[in-house]
Every structure is written in structure tokens, then in C-alpha cells.
Amino acid sequence: MIIVPGSINADLLFPVRELPAPGETVLCPSYTMAPGGKGANQAAAAAKAGARVHFVGHVGKDAYGPVVRGLLAEAGVDVAGLIDSDRPTAIAVIGVDQKGENQIIVASGANLDTHAGQVPQALLVPGNTLLCQNEIRTEESFAALKLAHEHGVRTILNLAPAAPVPNDVLDRLDLLVVNELEAQAAAGGQGAPDELATGLARRHGLTVVVTLGAKGAIAADGERLLQVQALPVDPVDTTGAGDAFTGVLAAYLDRGAGLDLALHRAAVGAALACERLGAQSAQPGLAEIEARAAALPMPGKVG
Known part of the structure; x- marks a missing residue:
């Protein structure tokens, strides 16, 4: 099982046709409301990829709260740990241009x-997985990771x-997933991905996955580098x-897959999620991931 606070x-x-420049207003004909939030997105992706998932979080007592709760449950996630808050449900305003690029502003609200x-x-037992992001209070994510490691x-x-x-x-992580900028933040300096x-993996005894957008992803576990x-x-x-x-990667690892297979299926799942509009609404299911998997070569060793 995967637990996602x-x-x-x-x-x-x-x-929009083009994303706005600073100080610019752009018009579009309409907007769509869809469920989101990194925690919920990853929980939904993992559940659709076949994992049992328990979500921990907060929503407001407003009109958005029951909607996002219901949609997360429809994705197959256990929402018994999703609590009502006196703060409003978190809102993300997302502009998406014709190339699929985006700009995002998030009001944290109940996530705080x-x-x-x-x-x-x-649920804190060996064999389970705790998956955290950085959109709730940082200290709470770190505290949850430490607690899980102890168990x-x-x-x-x-x-x-x-x-x-x-x-x-x-030092208490088994796996760190970052993009190129996040890798620099974790390492405390600049360098090639x-x-x-490799440096983070060796210093802290963990596996590090760096996503590279259209270039795929790399993974270092201290002994090898995969791409x-x-x-x-x-x-x-x-x-x-x-x-x-991240959700697909966690799902395959939680079900006992090796890093090679989990990395491969995560890359497939991420690409398929770009073919539709939205975050959770665009995520592929397990059958779709497996059906498209043969079109992508398995990871290979670098160096």
C-alpha cells in the first residue's frame, strides 16, 4: 500500500493561444475545473496504475471540497484520511498554451x-510505501518521512x-524524484543531472531519479546510472x-517491480498523461500503460 500525505x-x-508575459492580459473563451494538487495527482496516478493508495489531507467546506474528494475516490484512492478544514479548498490557476506549456499559481488554503x-x-508497517511532495508544509512532509523510515x-x-x-x-529516503532544478536544490549546488x-545517491545511500522532460529520465542508485x-x-x-x-513509479515499486521496469513504465505513463487536458483527468490506467509500453525501449546503463 502507498500512503500519500x-x-x-x-x-x-x-x-490560451500564448501564455501571458509579465503585465500582459490574455483572453480565452472558457475554462475547465479539474481535480489537482501534487499529492492527489500522484495518489490518483498510483491507484490507476494498480496500487492500493490511502490519501491523507484536507479540503475546505466549500463547493470545491466534495467535488475533488469524490473525483479522487473515483480514481480508486481511499479518502478516509481526507479531512474537512475551515480554510478554503486549495485552488490552482493554470494557463495552458497551444504547445502544451503552462504557467501555474497555487493558493494553498486547506493544504496548510x-x-x-x-x-x-x-499503515506504518514494512512493505508499505510513504510518498511525499512539497505542497503541504515542508516540515510536515519531512516529519512524515522520518516517521515512516523509523517503522x-x-x-x-x-x-x-x-x-x-x-x-x-x-539520509532517511529510499527514493528521491526531482527535475533538473529540484536536483540542484537537493544537492545544494549546480551540475549536470x-x-x-550520482553524487546524492552515493552520499545518502538512496536512489535518485531525475526527470528530463522530452529527454526522458535518469536514475542513480550509487552503483549504476540508468537512462x-x-x-x-x-x-x-x-x-x-x-x-x-512519480505516481506510476511508486505504484510499480510498491508492487515489487525492479527499478528498471518501474522507471520504464513511469516514463510511459508520464508521456501518455500529456495527450489529454488536465492532471488527474489525463492520467492513463494500468492497461493503457502496458499496451503502450512496447513502443519505448527499456532503460539502458549510462557509462
């Missing part, structure tokens, strides 16, 4: 109430948005692709 949002999606103490002790639970951190990570947190991944390409697709919206990658 994390953020849950209502995403307001605005399809989520804390490590909400994680059920009964022998696999610990995964997707450091998004980017922020520094204390060494004692990195493969160098940063997987991206599945070629015609992108409609890249929103949530990284969350799909």
Missing part, C-alpha cells in the same frame, strides 16, 4: 492544515516545488506529467 486542489484550466500526525500508525516503510520524496532538504531527511544524481527515453507523443497539456511519472 499531500496536497489536493481544484485546478482551473485556461486554454495537513500534518504528519494524520498518517495512521496502523521500516519505503520512503519516497518528490521535491516539487524545489526546496533545500536537510541531510538527515535525505547525472553528476547530481530511459521519453515515449514520443503529440502533447496537448504537460500539466501533471511529472506527477503521473
Whole structure:
């Protein structure tokens, strides 16, 4: 089982011809409301990829709360740990241009109430996985990871948005998932993605996966460096692709897959999520991932 203490949002999606420059106003004919939040997105992606998932978080007592709760449950996620807050449900305003690129503003709202103490002790057992991001209070994500490590639970951190990570947190991680900017934040310096991944893996005894967008992803476990390409697709919206990658990766690892297979299927899942509009609404299911998997070569060793 995967436990996800994390953020849950209502995403307001605005399809625009071009993203606005600073000080510029752009018009579009309509908008769409869709479920989002990195925590909820990754929980939904993992559930659709076949994992049992328990979500821990908060929504407001407003009109958005029941909607995003219901949609997360429809994705197959256990939402018994999703609590009502006096703060409003978190909202993300997302502009998406004709190339699939986006700009995002998030109002955290009820996500600020989520804390490590909400994680059920009964689920903190060896064989389970705790998956965290950086959209609830950072100290609460770090506290949940430390608690899970103490109980022998696999610990995964997707450091998004980017922020520094204390060494004692990195030392307790089994897996760190980052993009290139987040890798620099975790390492505390600049460098090539493969160098940063290898250095972090060796210093802290963990596996580091760096996503590279259209170039795929690399993974370092201290002994080897793997690279997987991206599945070629015609992108409609890249929103949530990284969350799909992380959720699918966690799902395959939680079910006992090796790093090679999990990395490969995560790359497939992330690419397929770009073929439709939205975050959770665009995520592929297990059958779709497996059906398209043969079109992407398995990861290969670098060096």
C-alpha cells in the first residue's frame, strides 16, 4: 500500500493561444475545473496504475471540497484520511498554451492544515510505501518521512516545488524524484543531472531519479546510472506529467517491480498523461500503460 500525505486542489484550466508575459492580459473563451494538487495527482496516478493508495489531507467546506474528494475516490484512492478544514479548498490557476506549456499559481488554503500526525500508525508497517511532495508544509512532509523510515516503510520524496532538504531527511529516503532544478536544490549546488544524481545517491545511500522532460529520465542508485527515453507523443497539456511519472513509479515499486521496469513504465505513463487536458483527468490506467509500453525501449546503463 502507498500512503500519500499531500496536497489536493481544484485546478482551473485556461486554454490560451500564448501564455501571458509579465503585465500582459490574455483572453480565452472558457475554462475547465479539474481535480489537482501534487499529492492527489500522484495518489490518483498510483491507484490507476494498480496500487492500493490511502490519501491523507484536507479540503475546505466549500463547493470545491466534495467535488475533488469524490473525483479522487473515483480514481480508486481511499479518502478516509481526507479531512474537512475551515480554510478554503486549495485552488490552482493554470494557463495552458497551444504547445502544451503552462504557467501555474497555487493558493494553498486547506493544504496548510495537513500534518504528519494524520498518517495512521496502523499503515506504518514494512512493505508499505510513504510518498511525499512539497505542497503541504515542508516540515510536515519531512516529519512524515522520518516517521515512516523509523517503522521500516519505503520512503519516497518528490521535491516539487524545489526546496533545500536537510541531510538527515535525505539520509532517511529510499527514493528521491526531482527535475533538473529540484536536483540542484537537493544537492545544494549546480551540475549536470547525472553528476547530481550520482553524487546524492552515493552520499545518502538512496536512489535518485531525475526527470528530463522530452529527454526522458535518469536514475542513480550509487552503483549504476540508468537512462530511459521519453515515449514520443503529440502533447496537448504537460500539466501533471511529472506527477503521473512519480505516481506510476511508486505504484510499480510498491508492487515489487525492479527499478528498471518501474522507471520504464513511469516514463510511459508520464508521456501518455500529456495527450489529454488536465492532471488527474489525463492520467492513463494500468492497461493503457502496458499496451503502450512496447513502443519505448527499456532503460539502458549510462557509462
